[in-house]
Amino acid sequence: MNTTDMHIPSNRVRDIERYVHTELAGCYPDEELRMFVYMLFEAFLGWDKTQLLLHRDDTINQSDLLRFHWAVEDLKQFRPIQHIIGHTDFCGLHIHVTPDVLVPRPETEEIVARLTDWLASRQAGHPAILDLCTGSGCIAIALKHRFPSAQVTAVDISPAALAIARDNAAANHTDIHFVEADVLDPVQLAALTPSYDLIVSNPPYVMERERADIQPNVLNYDPALALFVPDSDPLRFYRAIGQYAATHLAPQGLLALEINQALSTETVQLLQALGFDTQLHHDFRGNPRCITASMPSCNTKE
Numbered sequence: 001m002n003t004t005d006m007h008i009p010s011n012r013v014r015d016i017e018r019y020v021h022t023e024l025a026g027c028y029p030d031e032e033l034r035m036f037v038y039m040l041f042e043a044f045l046g047w048d049k050t051q052l053l054l055h056r057d058d059t060i061n062q063s064d065l066l067r068f069h070w071a072v073e074d075l076k077q078f079r080p081i082q083h084i085i086g087h088t089d090f091c092g093l094h095i096h097v098t099p100d101v102l103v104p105r106p107e108t109e110e111i112v113a114r115l116t117d118w119l120a121s122r123q124a125g126h127p128a129i130l131d132l133c134t135g136s137g138c139i140a141i142a143l144k145h146r147f148p149s150a151q152v153t154a155v156d157i158s159p160a161a162l163a164i165a166r167d168n169a170a171a172n173h174t175d176i177h178f179v180e181a182d183v184l185d186p187v188q189l190a191a192l193t194p195s196y197d198l199i200v201s202n203p204p205y206v207m208e209r210e211r212a213d214i215q216p217n218v219l220n221y222d223p224a225l226a227l228f229v230p231d232s233d234p235l236r237f238y239r240a241i242g243q244y245a246a247t248h249l250a251p252q253g254l255l256a257l258e259i260n261q262a263l264s265t266e267t268v269q270l271l272q273a274l275g276f277d278t279q280l281h282h283d284f285r286g287n288p289r290c291i292t293a294s295m296p297s298c299n300t301k302e
């Protein structure tokens with residue numbers, strides 16, 4: 001295939017940038033396309049933003065050019081850019097992603113930032129941390145990376161997701177205990193350690209009836225298992241995790257959950273009915289996205 005077949009005007013860097021923008025203009029907002037350009041040059045040529053600026057009048061070879069061509073074709077099909085380049089940045093770490101795991105979101109990074117502050121303020125020597133529905137392992141790995149003395153356990157039902165999470169843990173030099181278990185099955189959870197200082201989870205929470213509102217790059221490529229819950233019982237994971245945490249949090253321990261913004265009131269009520277004191281936190285878009293909860297007898301507030 002030559003450059004004419006690919007519609008790329010030339011193999012000059014500035015023309016490739018323009019090509020990404022013109023080919024995808026109808027599909028994504030400008031700001032997102034600028035980010036795609038940075039991410040593709042970084043992934044394919046190892047250039048950061050400054051290097052990209054410095055190389056704008058250079059040319060790249062035909063095989064690199066082809067990679068841009070296929071990336072643009074994939075992006076037209078709304079394949080997530082993280083799947084195209086094979087990874088995403090999460091809390092400054094390189095996290096490998098495939099269609100077997102949910103692509104980590106910036107909202108979840110905010111939760112890790114919140115938990116980083118909480119763990120730092122506690123000054124406990126070796127906090128025991130449990131991450132339920134770990135997916136790519138991003139939360140568990142980011143926390144272990146920041147608190148190397150923590151003992152971190154991460155659980156998922158999917159062997160394929162756990163394989164990715166294990167690779168991610170190894171690639172980021174973090175030692176995490178991975179367990180294959182169904183969070184909805186109390187018998188399987190009972191096999192874990194009796195008590196944790198921090199239990200965190202970003203479980204599936206998108207209702208089937210919300211399908212229509214979901215972007216094609218999420219709907220067609222993120223694993224349904226990690227996203228969807230039945231309309232008849234959308235809080236099933238929160239009930240199971242809340243019940244488990246009510247009896248397995250250490251004194252002054254914290255439960256932290258990413259939540260569906262449309263169900264924040266119901267989720268808070270569910271946790272309060274289980275005996276928790278709760279705090280609701282909003283994400284950078286202003287949506288209720290996280291609940292932290294503790295047992296009142298522990299007298300802890302975040």
Ligand code: GLN
Binds near residue numbers: 105206
């Ligand atoms: N925040 C994700 C989304 O909007 C959903 C994550 C989840 O279900 N845990 O696609």
